[in-house]
Amino acid sequence: xxxxxxxxxxxxxxxxxxxxxxxxxxxxxxxxxxxxxxxxxxxxxxxxxxxxxxxxxxxxxxxxxxxxxxxxxxxxxxxxxxxxxxxxxxxxxxxxxxxxxxxxxxxxxxxxxxxxxxxxxxxxxxxxxxxxxxxxxxxxxxxxxxxxxxxxxxxxxxxxxxxxxxxxxxxxxxxxxxxxxxxxxxxxxxxxxxxxxxxxxxxxxxxxxxxxxxxxxxxxxxxxxxxxxxxxxxxxxxxxxxxxxxxxxxxxxxxxxxxxxxxxxxxxxxxxxxxxxxxxxxxxxxxxxxxxxxxxxxxxxxxxxxxxxxxxxxxxxxxxxxxxxxxxxxxxxxxxxxxxxxxxxxxxxxxxxxxxxxxxxxxx
Numbered sequence: 001x002x003x004x005x006x007x008x009x010x011x012x013x014x015x016x017x018x019x020x021x022x023x024x025x026x027x028x029x030x031x032x033x034x035x036x037x038x039x040x041x042x043x044x045x046x047x048x049x050x051x052x053x054x055x056x057x058x059x060x061x062x063x064x065x066x067x068x069x070x071x072x073x074x075x076x077x078x079x080x081x082x083x084x085x086x087x088x089x090x091x092x093x094x095x096x097x098x099x100x101x102x103x104x105x106x107x108x109x110x111x112x113x114x115x116x117x118x119x120x121x122x123x124x125x126x127x128x129x130x131x132x133x134x135x136x137x138x139x140x141x142x143x144x145x146x147x148x149x150x151x152x153x154x155x156x157x158x159x160x161x162x163x164x165x166x167x168x169x170x171x172x173x174x175x176x177x178x179x180x181x182x183x184x185x186x187x188x189x190x191x192x193x194x195x196x197x198x199x200x201x202x203x204x205x206x207x208x209x210x211x212x213x214x215x216x217x218x219x220x221x222x223x224x225x226x227x228x229x230x231x232x233x234x235x236x237x238x239x240x241x242x243x244x245x246x247x248x249x250x251x252x253x254x255x256x257x258x259x260x261x262x263x264x265x266x267x268x269x270x271x272x273x274x275x276x277x278x279x280x281x282x283x284x285x286x287x288x289x290x291x292x293x294x295x296x297x298x299x300x301x302x303x304x305x306x307x308x309x310x311x312x313x314x315x316x317x318x319x320x321x322x323x324x325x326x327x328x329x330x331x332x333x334x335x336x337x338x339x340x341x342x343x344x345x346x347x348x349x350x351x352x353x354x355x356x357x358x359x360x361x362x363x364x
Contacts, residue, residue, distance in 0.1 A: 039186075039287070039288070039291050040101050040104075040188075042291075042295065043097075043101060043187065043188065043291060043294075043295055044098060044101050046295045046298055046299055047094050047097055047098055047101075047298060048098070049299075049302075050090070050094065050298050050299050050301060050302045051090045051094045051095070051098075051302075053302035053305075053306070054086055054087060054089070054090035054094075054301050054302040054305075055087065055090050055091070056305075057302055057304070057305025057306060057309075058083040058084075058086050058087040058090075058302075058304070058305050059087070060305060060309075060318075060319050060322055060323075061079060061080070061083040061304070061305045061308060061315070062080055062083050062084070062087075063318075063322050064315055064318035064319065064322065065077070065079065065080050067318060067321075067322070068314070068318050070314060071314060071315070071318065074137065074152040074154070074156075074157040075134065075137050075138070075141065075249065077157050077158070077161060078130055078133050078134045078137060078157075078160075078161065079134070079308070081126075081130050081133075081161045081164065081165075082126075082127060082130040082131065082134070082304060083304065083305065084126075085122070085123050085126035085127045085130055086123065086127065086301040086302070086304060086305075088119055088122065088123050089119065089120060089123040089298075089301055090301065090302075092115075092116060092119050093116040093117075093119050093120045093123075093189070093190075094298070096108060096112060096116045096190075097116075097187075097188050097189045100188040100189065101188045105185065105188075106183045106188075106190065112190075113181075113182070113183055113190040114181055114190065116189075116190050117175075117181035117182070117189075117190040117191050117192065118172060118175075118181060120189070120190075120191055120192075121172045121175065121181070121192065122168060122169070122172065123301065124208075124264075124297075125168045125171050125172065125208050126164070126165060126168045127260065127300075127301075128208055128209065128212045128260075129164045129165075129167055129168055129212065130164055131212070131216060131253075131256065131257055131260055132212040132215055132216055133160060133161075133164050134253050134256075135215065135216040135219040135220060135253065135257065136215070136219060137152065138219065138220075138223060138249065138250050138253055139219035139220075139222060139223060140152065142223050142226060142227075142250065143222055143223060143226055171207070171208060174200060175192065178196050178197050178200055179196060180192055180193050180196035180197065180200065181193070182196075186287055186290055186291060187290070187291055187294045189294070191294075192204070194270070194271045194274050194275065194278075194282075195274060195278045195282055198275040198276070198278055199275075201271050201272070201274065201275035202272065202275045204271070205268050205271050205272045205275070209264065209268045210268075213261055216257050220250075220254050220257065223250055227247070227250075248311065248312055249312075251311065252307060252308060252311045252312050255307055255311060256303075256304055256307055259300065259303055259307065260300055263296050263297055263299065263300035263303075264296075264297050264300065266289075266292075266293035266296060266297075267293040267294060267296075267297050270285055270289070270290065270293055273285075
């Protein structure tokens with residue numbers, strides 16, 4: 001692929017990476033052009049912090065849902081799927097990027113290059129589709145409570161999640177036919193090259209970003225309208241009284257959506273602009289802007305777990321329990337045994353049912 005910074009142009013015959021002349025998505029680099037001195041240290045710092053927080057935070061999310069029965073519901077299964085999408089990049093592509101930064105080029109061979117770019121795509125598109133599925137889930141739960149229990153039965157949700165990941169894999173397949181997964185020396189990463197195909201880049205931005213953003217915006221806008229209408233009506237006349245837990249769930253996922261859109265919007269805007277006229281616009285995009293947009297996108301993968309902990313008391317409480325067990329497992333086991341002896345066997349309390357709340361709280 002001439003002019004796309006392909007792997008073959010990035011490496012010598014012996015596999016040792018060199019800085020090539022590159023005319024990729026965000027500006028041309030001619031041989032000998034000095035790289036901004038801040039690029040490598042800044043990108044390294046972002047990746048190290050993101051990887052550490054990503055691994056710890058998303059493992060806490062997964063363990064919290066697995067440990068706490070109150071958190072094991074249809075909506076939170078999508079959160080586990082989203083956490084896996086965020087976690088996978090911290091376990092494979094990010095460490096490889098750090099190696100490329102250390103050696104000032106890609107030294108790990110073409111197989112790892114293609115694989116890391118594919119995993120990166122799985123994470124990005126998987127996150128978009130999972131956030132979309134979560135928004136649809138919240139919309140059905142709050143706006144169509146009767147249909148919700150038919151659509152999201154316990155055995156339906158795993159099928160929905162499998163469908164999300166199947167669509168993610170299908171969305172990535174065209175990259176292998178277009179050869180658009182290549183090494184980009186500006187960000188030391190094997191990734192999607194925006195100039196590989198102008199038409200495909202437009203399709204990627206439209207289908208993988210703009211369309212999901214439109215669907216999610218519609219779902220949350222309808223929820224906001226319903227919430228405002230419910231507050232304006234008298235409680236005795238309102239057909240739908242939203243419990244605080246349902247509102248917390250909605251607000252939490254709304255913040256996740258907004259932060260995702262903010263983090264990924266700059267890179268998608270660059271891709272859309274470049275796709276319109278690659279030869280004219282690509283060289284005019286500053287390298288600093290391109291690197292910054294990628295750093296912002298990388299950083300998004302560690303933010304969701306933080307948002308859950310800050311905005312939701314159930315996740316925050318479960319985080320503390322897990323960390324306490326890891327910090328002092330012996331003491332926690334002793335406390336648990338004491339509680340079991342003092343309390344003895346107890347029957348669970350019957351659930352409280354309120355006639356004014358036809359929608360049960362799907363606790364996040």
